[in-house]
Amino acid sequence: MIILGIDPGTTAIGYGVIKKNGRLKALNYGVIETTGTHSEKLSEIDKRITKLIKKHKPDLVTLETLYFSTNKKTAIAVAEARGVITLIINRAGVPMMEFSPNNVKSIVTGYGGSDKESVKKIVALTLGIKDFKARDDASDALALAIRGAAEQLTPKQSHI
Numbered sequence: 426m427i428i429l430g431i432d433p434g435t436t437a438i439g440y441g442v443i444k445k446n447g448r449l450k451a452l453n454y455g456v457i458e459t460t461g462t463h464s465e466k467l468s469e470i471d472k473r474i475t476k477l478i479k480k481h482k483p484d485l486v487t488l489e490t491l492y493f494s495t496n497k498k499t500a501i502a503v504a505e506a507r508g509v510i511t512l513i514i515n516r517a518g519v520p521m522m523e524f525s526p527n528n529v530k531s532i533v534t535g536y537g538g539s540d541k542e543s544v545k546k547i548v549a550l551t552l553g554i555k556d557f558k559a560r561d562d563a564s565d566a567l568a569l570a571i572r573g574a575a576e577q578l579t580p581k582q583s584h585i
Contacts, residue, residue, distance in 0.1 A: 429483035430569030432562050433507040435459065435466050439562030442481045443552065443570040451552040453481065454563045463502060467509050474513045486514045486521045487573035489529070489565070522573050529572045544568050
């Protein structure tokens with residue numbers, strides 16, 4: 426099973442692709458960076474996420490739910506980017522699961538309040554990545570994919 430984890434944003438979108446075949450293995454990960462006006466960023470997200478899905482043909486996509494933000498302008502922009510990503514996933518016909526940041530951390534590290542560095546260490550250990558120097562966005566996306574791999578629901582079910 427191929428799982429694509431996506432950590433949504435507007436200027437930086439983390440992605441992580443893993444393979445679950447008895448054990449977990451990282452296939453690809455990184456950060457999609459966008460520039461320009463907000464609408465240009467959304468268009469770039471559309472192109473790049475569509476390309477990722479076509480390239481890796483995931484069996485499941487895991488996406489982080491929005492968490493409350495005190496900056497309403499930023500929260501709205503991220504919600505719009507997340508909406509574009511959700512549309513792309515649905516258009517591709519790939520099953521999707523959604524998880525909150527605390528839920529991902531709780532399952533991946535054993536503690537829902539884990540910091541970014543702890544998440545990164547456990548992700549690297551779980552996937553056997555030596556000298557893991559990925560940005561937090563990519564590490565979070567891989568954690569989302571690991572979280573999806575731990576789920577026992579059928580992939581057609583959406584989960585928050």
